Amino acid sequence: MKMKRxxxxxxxxxxxxxxxxxFSLVGGCAKPAPPQDQSKGAEKPVETVKVGVIDCYTxxxxxxxxxxxxxxxxxxxxxxxxxxxxxxxEFVTRDDEFSPDKSLNWAxxxxxREEVDLLAGIINSAAALGVSQYAKEExxxxxxxxxxxxxxxxxxxxxxxxxxxxxxxxxxxxGAIQMSSMPYTKYFLAGSDYExxxxxxxxxxxxxxxxxxxxxxxxxxxxPVREPDFTPHISTIRAAKPEVVIVGTGGADMVPFLxxxxxxxxxxxxxxxxxxxxxxxTLKPLGAEAPEGIFGTNPYHHYFPDTPENKTxxxxxxxxxxxxxxxxxxxxxxxxxxxxxxxxxxxxxxKEKFIDALEGLTIDSPVGPVTIREYDHQIISPMFFGTTVxxxxxxxxxxxxxxxxxxxxxxxxxxIQAKRK
Amino acid sequence: xxxxxxxxxxxxxxxxxGQFFVGMSRAMILFVVAAGLTVVMGVLRIVNFTHGTFYMxxxxxxxxxxxxxxxxxxxxxxxxxxxxxxxxxxxxxxSTLMRRIYDQPRLxxxxxxxxxxxxxxxxxxxxxGVHYKxxxxxxxxxxxxxxxTLPSYNLILLAAGPLVALGLWFFMSRTMMGKLCRATATDxxxxxxxxxxxxxxxxxxxxxxxxxxxxxxxxIAPTTNIVIxxxxxxxxxxxxxxxxxxxxxxxxxxxxxxxFGIGESFGVLFAPRFALxxxxxxxxxxxxxxPSGLMKSVW
Numbered sequence: 001m002k003m004k005r006x007x008x009x010x011x012x013x014x015x016x017x018x019x020x021x022x023f024s025l026v027g028g029c030a031k032p033a034p035p036q037d038q039s040k041g042a043e044k045p046v047e048t049v050k051v052g053v054i055d056c057y058t059x060x061x062x063x064x065x066x067x068x069x070x071x072x073x074x075x076x077x078x079x080x081x082x083x084x085x086x087x088x089x090e091f092v093t094r095d096d097e098f099s100p101d102k103s104l105n106w107a108x109x110x111x112x113r114e115e116v117d118l119l120a121g122i123i124n125s126a127a128a129l130g131v132s133q134y135a136k137e138e139x140x141x142x143x144x145x146x147x148x149x150x151x152x153x154x155x156x157x158x159x160x161x162x163x164x165x166x167x168x169x170x171x172x173x174x175g176a177i178q179m180s181s182m183p184y185t186k187y188f189l190a191g192s193d194y195e196x197x198x199x200x201x202x203x204x205x206x207x208x209x210x211x212x213x214x215x216x217x218x219x220x221x222x223x224p225v226r227e228p229d230f231t232p233h234i235s236t237i238r239a240a241k242p243e244v245v246i247v248g249t250g251g252a253d254m255v256p257f258l259x260x261x262x263x264x265x266x267x268x269x270x271x272x273x274x275x276x277x278x279x280x281x282t283l284k285p286l287g288a289e290a291p292e293g294i295f296g297t298n299p300y301h302h303y304f305p306d307t308p309e310n311k312t313x314x315x316x317x318x319x320x321x322x323x324x325x326x327x328x329x330x331x332x333x334x335x336x337x338x339x340x341x342x343x344x345x346x347x348x349x350x351k352e353k354f355i356d357a358l359e360g361l362t363i364d365s366p367v368g369p370v371t372i373r374e375y376d377h378q379i380i381s382p383m384f385f386g387t388t389v390x391x392x393x394x395x396x397x398x399x400x401x402x403x404x405x406x407x408x409x410x411x412x413x414x415x416i417q418a419k420r421k
Numbered sequence: 422x423x424x425x426x427x428x429x430x431x432x433x434x435x436x437x438x439g440q441f442f443v444g445m446s447r448a449m450i451l452f453v454v455a456a457g458l459t460v461v462m463g464v465l466r467i468v469n470f471t472h473g474t475f476y477m478x479x480x481x482x483x484x485x486x487x488x489x490x491x492x493x494x495x496x497x498x499x500x501x502x503x504x505x506x507x508x509x510x511x512x513x514x515x516s517t518l519m520r521r522i523y524d525q526p527r528l529x530x531x532x533x534x535x536x537x538x539x540x541x542x543x544x545x546x547x548x549x550g551v552h553y554k555x556x557x558x559x560x561x562x563x564x565x566x567x568x569x570t571l572p573s574y575n576l577i578l579l580a581a582g583p584l585v586a587l588g589l590w591f592f593m594s595r596t597m598m599g600k601l602c603r604a605t606a607t608d609x610x611x612x613x614x615x616x617x618x619x620x621x622x623x624x625x626x627x628x629x630x631x632x633x634x635x636x637x638x639x640x641i642a643p644t645t646n647i648v649i650x651x652x653x654x655x656x657x658x659x660x661x662x663x664x665x666x667x668x669x670x671x672x673x674x675x676x677x678x679x680x681f682g683i684g685e686s687f688g689v690l691f692a693p694r695f696a697l698x699x700x701x702x703x704x705x706x707x708x709x710x711x712p713s714g715l716m717k718s719v720w
Contacts, residue, residue, distance in 0.1 A: 057551065058546060059551065059553075062551050062553075066552075221689075221693045222693065222694070224697055226646075228641065228644075228655075229447055229644060229645065231443045231446075231575070232440060232444065232686040233689055233693070235440045235569075235686075235690060236690050236693060238436065239436045252553065252648065255553075255555050255646055259644065259645075260572070262561065263562065263573070263644075264563050264570055264571075265563050285553075285554075285555040287555075288561075289558055
């Protein structure tokens with residue numbers, strides 16, 4: 001009897017083992033295979049610059065990360081096709097699953113074993129800050145194209161880190177600049193209870209109260225990340241009777257939050273500002289359920305600005321990936337072309353010289369010329385303020401778009417200096 | 422402190438009423454999931470972590486069914502089909518794996534159910550990809566309840582809870598299988614001694630529990646992001662509900678779900694900073710007063 005029981009346990013365990021191995025094998029294969037060996041076929045030996053891309057490629061943030069990666073890949077394709085760059089740019093990807101520990105481990109692996117020359121990516125703010133610290137110690141240039149934390153090029157900034165997208169200081173300032181001309185006085189501050197949410201809202205409020213001293217705060221509310229149901233929170237906002245709600249949320253919470261705004265009709269009672277509420281990656285999954293009349297800031301729209309440069313980019317992106325590029329695609333694209341722009345100034349690759357070349361570099365982009373500010377390595381690019389409106393597409397788009405120039409929305413160098421003291 | 426400011430911030434009756442209904446609809450989802458879990462835990466006596474996974478599968482399958490059919494009728498058919506598919510899947514899991522661990526030490530059971538959680542997460546990655554999914558709300562818009570607004574969809578949730586409770590009551594007290602379930606839950610040896618095929622009872626209880634998990638997942642799908650890992654959030658709360666309500670006691674699960682849902686929604690209204698802690702505070706208090714659960718536990 002006992003033997004039979006033991007045998008049963010053994011059989012159960014064996015089955016479990018087989019099952020687990022089977023799933024992990026299949027799971028492993030399903031992960032995005034890092035495209036490699038792009039240097040194959042090159043006729044004469046040219047120096048290869050290897051970029052190690054770390055980002056969250058499974059989970060809720062993938063809507064953004066794949067856009068950024070595809071934008072980067074497109075830039076590399078274009079550079080290769082043009083063929084005048086004296087370098088090969090190669091890249092490998094690593095999936096950190098939104099975990100700061102994993103990002104740091106991958107960064108170490110990439111630098112030590114893969115011997116990459118540059119690091120890039122990372123949407124998770126804590127992870128980006130951790131890897132930034134590592135990049136500083138190892139003296140490896142690190143181009144952030146995911147995290148919007150203003151700490152990266154703010155108080156935690158250093159020589160080896162670059163931010164290739166508008167950070168929360170710029171986002172908050174953009175919203176404040178545009179909204180300070182509106183007649184409202186009663187404001188409610190809300191958002192996801194994590195770095196990005198607080199940072200956007202604090203930056204907004206700091207700038208806004210300077211521009212509009214008569215604005216009052218009628219309440220504040222922070223919900224946990226991945227909140228499954230926003231209706232109770234919306235009742236709380238409503239109960240405070242604000243005129244405007246300032247929201248700092250993104251990633252996993254953006255779509256359900258706007259869904260709840262629409263189903264409760266909150267957008268019909270109060271004005272709401274959410275950064276990237278007007279972005280394609282927010283409005284497309286929402287479809288017809290997106291609330292109308294939401295204010296949003298966004299660094300990029302595939303239909304705006306209506307310039308030949310933007311149209312060319314959109315066409316190329318659509319041709320390569322079968323979809324229109326959303327805001328994050330621009331980040332990766334600008335990062336790719338910035339790397340090339342800096343390399344053009346070099347004869348042989350050297351990390352220190354590469355950084356010198358990146359500092360103050362201006363490149364042409366789908367949104368016009370963008371510059372990497374010399375002092376803090378923050379990209380200066382325009383911001384677009386719009387309102388969600390119905391369109392011919394099966395989803396809403398941004399209407400009444402106002403362009404805020406990059407120079408106006410970036411905080412002055414003195415503010416960054418003050419923060420670093 | 423400015424008292425008039427605090428007073429003006431105090432929500433009016435409409436808000437309170439609205440928040441009550443919101444909390445109730447939240448409680449209903451929790452109840453549907455916890456009812457399934459309590460039946461499984463009561464009769465099978467395993468701590469089934471896979472329950473949350475079946476909830477997640479319900480949401481993913483509902484998404485696919487609705488997308489495949491298209492239009493607003495998609496959801497209603499998904500509501501019928503998705504939980505059934507989940508139930509069928511759970512039958513396969515029960516007859517191949519779960520069946521082998523009922524007599525094993527509890528550690529073995531935890532090992533298997535948790536391993537299944539990981540395995541199914543990878544399976545979902547393969548089938549549905551890594552991006553989160555968003556499903557169309559079948560009845561968008563909101564209704565006005567005397568000044569308070571409530572999303573129309575919440576009405577479905579409000580209706581679903583009592584229906585499930587009634588259905589379970591009917592099953593448990595009026596059908597042969599239900600009576601066997603209750604008997605097995607209270608005195609398994611006696612049932613075995615009477616020569617009843619307890620294997621069959623176990624299988625049907627497991628499938629019923631997972632059907633309810635799938636139903637919960639389908640119901641929540643239109644209001645939220647359908648994403649890998651969504652099951653983990655609810656399983657913790659569901660286990661709490663089951664423990665506090667009394668293991669295997671459906672009515673206990675119903676009462677505690679109400680307390681949790683309403684406690685949480687009013688917590689958000691009055692002390693949003695601490696809203697996350699409310700269910701755990703309630704659970705701790707109730708367990709201190711009644712360590713064996715609010716209602717009679719079958720364990």
